[in-house]
Every structure is written in C-alpha cells, then in structure tokens.
Amino acid sequence: MTVNERTRxxxxxxLVPTSGxxxxxxxxxxxxxxDSAPLVPANLIDSVAKYTSxxxxxxxxxVALASDDLFRFPLVFLTGHLPVRFTDAEGxxxxxxxxxxxxxxVDDHNxxxxxxxxxxxxxxxxxxxxxxxxLPNTHPIYSTFxxxxxxxxxxxxxxxxxxxxxxxxHLLAAMRGNRIAVLYSNKDYSSEWGxxxxxxxxxxxxxxxxxxNVIVYALTR
Amino acid sequence: xAAIATLLWRAIRPPVAAGVDVVHGDLPRxxxxxxxxxxxxxxxxxxxxxxxxxxxxxxxxxxxxGSVRWSSSRPLGAxxxxxxxxxxxxxxxxxxxxxxxxxxxxxxxxxxxxDSLPRGxxxxxxxxAVAGAVRASGTTFTATSEVRDSVVLRPVLVLGxxxxxxxxxxxxxxxxxxxVASRVRVAPNVxxxxxxxxxxxxARYAAVIVLDSTAAPSSNEIARYARAGGGxxxxxxxxxxxxxxxxxxxxxxxxxxxxxxxxxxxxxxxxLGGFPVSSPAANAVVLEARDGVAMIAARRLDAGRxxxxxxxxxxxxxxxxxxxxxxxxxxxxxxxxxxxxxAPLVPRGSGLTSVDEAPLASLVDAIGPSTPMEGRTSPPRxxxxxxxxxxxxxxASLLTEWTSRRLRGAR
Numbered sequence: 337m338t339v340n341e342r343t344r345x346x347x348x349x350x351l352v353p354t355s356g357x358x359x360x361x362x363x364x365x366x367x368x369x370x371d372s373a374p375l376v377p378a379n380l381i382d383s384v385a386k387y388t389s390x391x392x393x394x395x396x397x398x399v400a401l402a403s404d405d406l407f408r409f410p411l412v413f414l415t416g417h418l419p420v421r422f423t424d425a426e427g428x429x430x431x432x433x434x435x436x437x438x439x440x441x442v443d444d445h446n447x448x449x450x451x452x453x454x455x456x457x458x459x460x461x462x463x464x465x466x467x468x469x470x471l472p473n474t475h476p477i478y479s480t481f482x483x484x485x486x487x488x489x490x491x492x493x494x495x496x497x498x499x500x501x502x503x504x505x506h507l508l509a510a511m512r513g514n515r516i517a518v519l520y521s522n523k524d525y526s527s528e529w530g531x532x533x534x535x536x537x538x539x540x541x542x543x544x545x546x547x548x549n550v551i552v553y554a555l556t557r
Numbered sequence: 558x559a560a561i562a563t564l565l566w567r568a569i570r571p572p573v574a575a576g577v578d579v580v581h582g583d584l585p586r587x588x589x590x591x592x593x594x595x596x597x598x599x600x601x602x603x604x605x606x607x608x609x610x611x612x613x614x615x616x617x618x619x620x621x622x623g624s625v626r627w628s629s630s631r632p633l634g635a636x637x638x639x640x641x642x643x644x645x646x647x648x649x650x651x652x653x654x655x656x657x658x659x660x661x662x663x664x665x666x667x668x669x670x671x672d673s674l675p676r677g678x679x680x681x682x683x684x685x686a687v688a689g690a691v692r693a694s695g696t697t698f699t700a701t702s703e704v705r706d707s708v709v710l711r712p713v714l715v716l717g718x719x720x721x722x723x724x725x726x727x728x729x730x731x732x733x734x735x736x737v738a739s740r741v742r743v744a745p746n747v748x749x750x751x752x753x754x755x756x757x758x759x760a761r762y763a764a765v766i767v768l769d770s771t772a773a774p775s776s777n778e779i780a781r782y783a784r785a786g787g788g789x790x791x792x793x794x795x796x797x798x799x800x801x802x803x804x805x806x807x808x809x810x811x812x813x814x815x816x817x818x819x820x821x822x823x824x825x826x827x828x829l830g831g832f833p834v835s836s837p838a839a840n841a842v843v844l845e846a847r848d849g850v851a852m853i854a855a856r857r858l859d860a861g862r863x864x865x866x867x868x869x870x871x872x873x874x875x876x877x878x879x880x881x882x883x884x885x886x887x888x889x890x891x892x893x894x895x896x897x898x899x900a901p902l903v904p905r906g907s908g909l910t911s912v913d914e915a916p917l918a919s920l921v922d923a924i925g926p927s928t929p930m931e932g933r934t935s936p937p938r939x940x941x942x943x944x945x946x947x948x949x950x951x952x953a954s955l956l957t958e959w960t961s962r963r964l965r966g967a968r
Contacts (some may be wrong), residue, residue: 356720356769386743390719407876410721436876437728457886480749513732554695554751555719556741557727 358555359382360396362407363440365426368418368453372445376413382533382545384551387389387481388389401426404496410438411554417445417525419456420466430464434517439554440465447491447499447524456524461510461518468508468520475509477516477553482545489519489546491528499524515557517528517549563947569767588614601627606634606698606916616923622699625924631697634677634962636661637915638693638700642710642898644685644763645883646734652702655679660695690911701913710763712736712752713894716775717768719743722792725872726766727751729887730894739764742771757782763898764788765839767795768869772841778798786860787895793869794832806832806854806865813850815870826852829874831867844896855897861898899904 360553370415377396384392399405399412402425406412412433422430430440442461444454458468471477473487487506494503500522508520529544536542584601588611591599599618607615619625643649654679656662657685663673664682664710667689672682693700713730717723719741730737738752755761757778765779765787772779776799783804794812796805810833819828827847834851837843844864845853852867875886913919921927 356718358720358724388719388747390743404877408873410872410876432880435880437725438876477636478962481743481747515728552719552743552749555721555724556739556743557724557750 340389344457348401349492357391357393358411358551360384360551361391361399361412362396363400363401363406363412363414364398365420366423367421369417370414370416372417373443373530375532376501376526377531377535378413379529379533379544380547380551382536383542383548387545388552390503390552390555401429403429407431407436407438411441411551412438412542413441413443414442415445416453416457417451419452419516420460421456427460430461434465436440438513438516439516441521441550441554442518443521443524443526445524445526445542447463447493447522447527449500449502449522451499458520459506461520465510465518468510468518470506471509471519473506473518475516478511479536479549480495481549481552482555484546484549488523489543491523491525493524493527493544561582561951576711580928584611588618591618591640595623595661598624598626601625603627603629603633604697604933606701606920609913609916609919612920617648619680619924626928627920627924628927628929629697633697633913633917634695635917636660636662636693636695636698636700636703638691638913640687640702640704642704642706642708642902644710644738644895644898646710647685650684651681652684652687652691653679653681654693654700656695659708660697662693663866664691664693666691690856696914698911700916704905705912706904708900708902708949710735710898710900710929710935711737711760712762714754714757714765715739715741715768716765717741717792718771718773720767721872722870723877726768726890727809727888729875729890732883733872733887733891735894740772752950757787759785759787759899762787763900764790764894766790766894767801768792768835769795770798773799773801777891780804783861783863784859785897786892788862788864790864790866790893790897792866804858804863805834806856806863807837807851809865810835810850810867815873820882821934822875825874825878825883826868826871826880828878829868829870831869833867834865846908846942852895861899864893866893 360381362377373392381396382391384390397409399409402423406429432441442457444451444457446453448454461468478484478487490503493499498519504522509516510518525547579584586606601615615625630696634656635658638652638654640652643651651728652664654662654664656674657675661673661675663679664671671755674680675771687704690701690703713735715723715727715737724746727737727739736752738754740754741749744931753761757765757775759782764846766777767780779789780800781801789804791801791805794809795801795939797809810920813830815828815830817827824827832852837851837854838856841854841856843851843854853864855862855864871886875883915934
C-alpha cells in the first residue's frame with residue numbers, strides 16, 4: 337500500500353476516539369518517512385496509562401495530514417528523517433488544525449539542525465502556521481505533570497554527540513494565543529522513546545516522562 | 558373701571574377648577590395655561606406620543622387636582638426599546654425592540670442607523686458597541702433607551718477530567734475573554750489547575766461548569782453556590798453524580814450519537830453526541846431540543862440558575878466543523894455561561910435624561926388609558942384673548958375719554 341492509498345483510507349471507526357478517550361495519533365504525510373518511529377506511540381500510551389488516570393486507547397492511530405480525519409485528533413505526533421514537503425492540502429490542513437486549537441508535536445528524528453528534515457520541516461511549518469520561536473524553559477509544559485526545571489530533558493543522542501553534536505537547550509514552538517499550536521523538537525525523542533514499553537524496567541529513570549507532560553499539556557491547556 | 562377691576566381680579570383670583578380644554582397641537586402652550594389657570598378637566602388630543610417632560614407635566618397637573626384625559630387623532634404605535642449589557646466579557650450590548658400595530662420602526666444610535674422593522678414586530682440584536690442612546694422611531698413615537706448598568710464578571714470555574722472537552726471548553730471561554738479558573742483531574746490526587754481557586758461562592762465565580770463526575774466531591778458546595786445565586790452548568794452525564802441530581806433541571810437520558818458528518822453542516826450540533834435531558838422538572842425550560850428530545854434545559858434554583866447541557870463532546874464541533882467553527886463554538890459556550898452567570902449590575906451613574914423606553918405605556922401609566930372624547934373638540938378657551946379684549950376695552954375707553962376732553966377744550 338502506498339502512502340497515497342493510505343491517505344485516502346478513512347480512519348476505521350474502531351480507532352476513532354470514543355467519548356473522553358485519548359488516542360495517540362501519528363501524522364502521515366506524503367513526503368519523507370513519516371513512520372520512522374513506530375514504537376513511540378505504544379511507549380507513550382504505556383506511560384500515560386501508567387502515570388495518569390486518563391482513559392487512553394490501547395493502540396494509536398495513524399492519520400493523514402491531508403485528511404479531514406486530522407480534526408478528530410487534537411494532538412498529533414509527526415516525525416521523520418527525510419525532507420518534508422507538505423502538499424497544498426497538507427499545508428492548509430495543518431494551518432486549520434492549529435487555528436482550531438490542535439497541537440502538532442514535531443520531532444526531528446535526525447537530531448541534526450543541518451539535516452534535511454529540520455530545514456525542510458521548519459520551512460513547511462513556518463509557511464503553514466507561522467515562525468517557530470524558542471519556548472521558554474519555564475513554560476507550563478515543563479511542569480504540568482512531571483517537573484522539568486531545566487526545560488526539555490536531554491536525550492542520549494544529544495549527550496553522545498550524535499547528529500549535530502549539540503545539546504539543544506530549548507524546544508521551538510508556534511503559538512496561537514497563549515497555547516502551543518506546534519511544538520518542535522530537535523532532541524530526537526523519536527529515538528529516545530523508540531523501544532518496547534516492557535524495556536522501561538531496565539531504565540533507572542523513565543525517559544518518556546516528558547512525553548506524558550506533552551500529552552497532559554495538550555489535554556488540559 | 559369694571560374692566561380694570563376684572564383684570565385685577567383675574568390676576569389675583571385663587572385657582573378655581575373649572576372648564577374643559579381640548580388641545581390638538583399646541584400642547585406646550587396649553588400646559589402653561591393650565592398651570593397658570595387650572596381647569597377642572599383637561600382633555601388632550603394627541604397625534605404622537607408626548608415626550609417625557611410633557612408626560613410628566615400632564616401627570617403633575619392631574620395630581621394637582623385636575624382631571625387629565627387623552628385620546629389620539631390617529632392610532633399611536635405601542636413600541637418599546639431597551640439596551641442592556643450582556644453578561645459577557647466583550648462589552649456586548651443587547652438591544653431589544655418591539656412595536657405593535659404594524660407601524661414601521663427604525664432603530665438608531667448616535668452613530669447612525671442600526672436596524673429597521675418595516676412592518677413592526679420584535680427583534681433582538683447584540684452589538685459590540687453602542688454610541689449614546691438607542692432610539693426606536695416610528696411615525697407616532699420615539700422610544701429611547703440607554704445602557705444604564707455595567708456588569709461585574711468574575712471568573713468562570715471549570716471542573717473536569719483531563720480531556721479534549723475540558724481543554725476546548727477552557728480555550729473557548731478564554732478566547733472569548735472570560736477569566737477562567739480550572740481544576741482538571743489528571744491522576745488520583747493530581748490536578749492541573751489554573752487561575753484563582755478557592756471556595757466556590759458568588760464572590761469568587763460568575764459560573765461553575767462541571768464537565769464530568771470528577772467534581773462529585775464538591776457537589777454539595779456547588780449546590781450551595783447555586784442556591785445563593787450562582788450559575789451552574791452540568792454537562793454530559795454529570796447530573797447523575799452526587800448532589801448534582803437534585804440540582805439538575807431533568808434526569809440524564811441514555812446517550813445518543815451525533816449524526817455522522819453533521820458538525821460541518823448548517824446545524825452543527827446535530828453532529829454531537831450527548832445525554833438528553835429526560836423528564837424535565839416542572840420549572841425547567843428546554844432551551845434546545847433535537848428530534849423532540851431536550852438537549853439543553855435550565856431552571857432556577859432559589860436565587861441561582863442551573864443548566865443541564867446534554868452535549869459532552871462539543872470539541873468535535875470546534876475541530877471538525879469548518880473554518881468558522883472555532884468562533885461559533887466559543888460564542889456558543891460564552892452564551893451558555895452568560896445565560897446562567899451571576900453578574901451583579903453596577904449603575905453607571907451618568908445622567909440618563911433621554912431614557913424613554915416605552916412612551917405609550919408610560920403615558921398610560923402617567924395619566925391613564927385613552928378615553929374617547931365627547932362634547933366639543935375645539936381649541937381651548939383662550940384666556941389670554943379675553944385678557945386682551947379687556948385691555949383693548951380699557952384702552953379704548955381711555956382714548957375716548959381723552960378725545961372727548963380734547964374736543965371739549967378740557968385739559
């Protein structure tokens with residue numbers, strides 16, 4: 337099945353969120369490799385279920401950016417390594433999604449500010465929703481559930497010097513009013529969180545806690 | 558000498574009620590005359606509703622002992638206009654006007670025309686700004702109103718579990734200008750809060766929105782708040798929980814699904830699922846129904862108001878309803894809150910001299926209803942003319958006397 341074919345496929349009713357249930361949705365876009373982090377949704381769903389009392393769907397959904405189904409999922413995760421070029425329909429939908437109050441969480445799977453994903457994704461997002469700017473490390477997203485007093489938690493990829501050999505001190509964001517419409521990360525959480533949830537038991541500190549904050553922020557602010 | 562004596566007597570005589578006067582057009586002059594020289598019965602034929610000063614004058618003459626009756630040479634339009642603040646944060650003014658009798662009404666403020674009703678009737682408008690007084694004018698009336706009060710709007714408290722409905726309810730109200738305090742349950746004993754949180758009373762909150770059963774432990778406090786004058790909205794199936802059942806305008810029915818795809822239609826709320834209001838209480842008012850099933854109902858509870866809102870996923874309308882849906886969703890939520898909000902009025906205190914909201918009704922209140930005129934309908938006895946005649950008679954007598962003396966050679 338090609339991406340185009342999948343784009344035209346409606347979301348099955350079984351994956352449409354029922355009343356009050358949170359469904360983790362991953363964005364599918366025509367260009368690039370949208371499905372580069374297939375283990376992230378399950379891992380974050382596991383963390384949300386573990387730490388909160390939120391009703392959460394046990395499986396995530398994949399939603400095409402160009403589809404009207406996008407508006408069924410007010411929080412959508414988008415990642416990839418490859419250049420991103422939104423189609424006209426995708427760009428328009430992302431703008432509408434942000435204007436209506438949705439939140440797009442974008443992570444650069446390359447962790448490389450000179451990389452193709454970063455350059456093209458920032459261009460496309462700027463065109464769709466406006467410029468991205470640094471999100472202050474005192475923003476409520478860092479304290480809405482777990483406390484991250486230094487801002488976004490670092491990833492092992494940053495600390496190991498992979499990618500651009502930088503530790504990024506801030507996330508970027510495009511705002512609508514005082515709410516985040518697009519949250520953009522260069523930190524490669526896609527790699528950091530890309531493991532089977534059962535393997536959390538081998539970690540001294542659960543590194544998906546910031547993912548819980550992103551979801552709780554989206555659901556409460 | 559007799560004429561002089563008559564004039565003197567007329568000047569110093571005590572008021573004596575007597576006579577009947579009917580005035581067609583020159584009412585101000587007649588009022589002066591009736592004030593100087595009271596009559597027993599004053600009859601007025603109007604061709605338009607008088608202004609407040611004239612009306613008050615007639616009322617005063619009536620209270621001073623005379624009998625004031627009135628009729629009209631043509632049907633006078635019964636009209637009313639009122640401008641009042643809407644308890645919403647954006648300073649919206651609601652203008653309501655109505656007229657009966659089919660007379661055309663035009664409504665304007667100091668900045669220009671606002672609206673018109675070519676054949677009368679009733680209409681309500683909400684205006685972002687009003688310049689000065691609002692006037693509803695027809696051929697036979699001019700009704701005038703002015704916003705007399707400001708409203709005090711305290712924050713809205715939103716209680717619920719973390720979820721899209723909580724998020725978008727808070728967002729809609731904040732984007733509309735409401736100050737929002739919220740307590741959103743994320744995990745047992747873990748809430749995400751914002752804004753001023755404290756005891757739930759009318760000194761702190763204009764309204765409380767309860768989105769789900771997570772607020773059940775506060776249901777008794779919220780019930781006291783409602784009875785004390787607060788506004789409460791119970792959304793979804795909340796009315797099943799705790800003390801909320803005793804507050805709700807009705808019972809919570811079985812959940813109904815929305816019509817697929819209808820959130821982007823002209824009637825977007827048909828696309829929303831929810832819990833109908835079943836068995837509404839005797840004093841409940843159904844505000845919105847779908848296929849004969851009540852989806853929103855409200856009722857008074859002592860000094861407060863409680864609304865039961867069947868919809869529990871209004872966020873789907875905002876996200877999926879089209880480009881205007883976000884604005885429509887926030888306006889709708891703001892309107893719901895405004896309908897129940899505790900919003901005390903504060904008089905503006907400026908001189909509101911131009912207010913005359915229902916001129917015909919005020920005329921009837923002042924001097925009674927119209928009574929048919931019997932007898933003469935001629936202009937009133939012109940007392941000044943009599944005075945002039947006496948004066949001319951005296952002057953002519955003096956001139957005759959003077960001429961006679963000159964002709965007789967006398968000095």
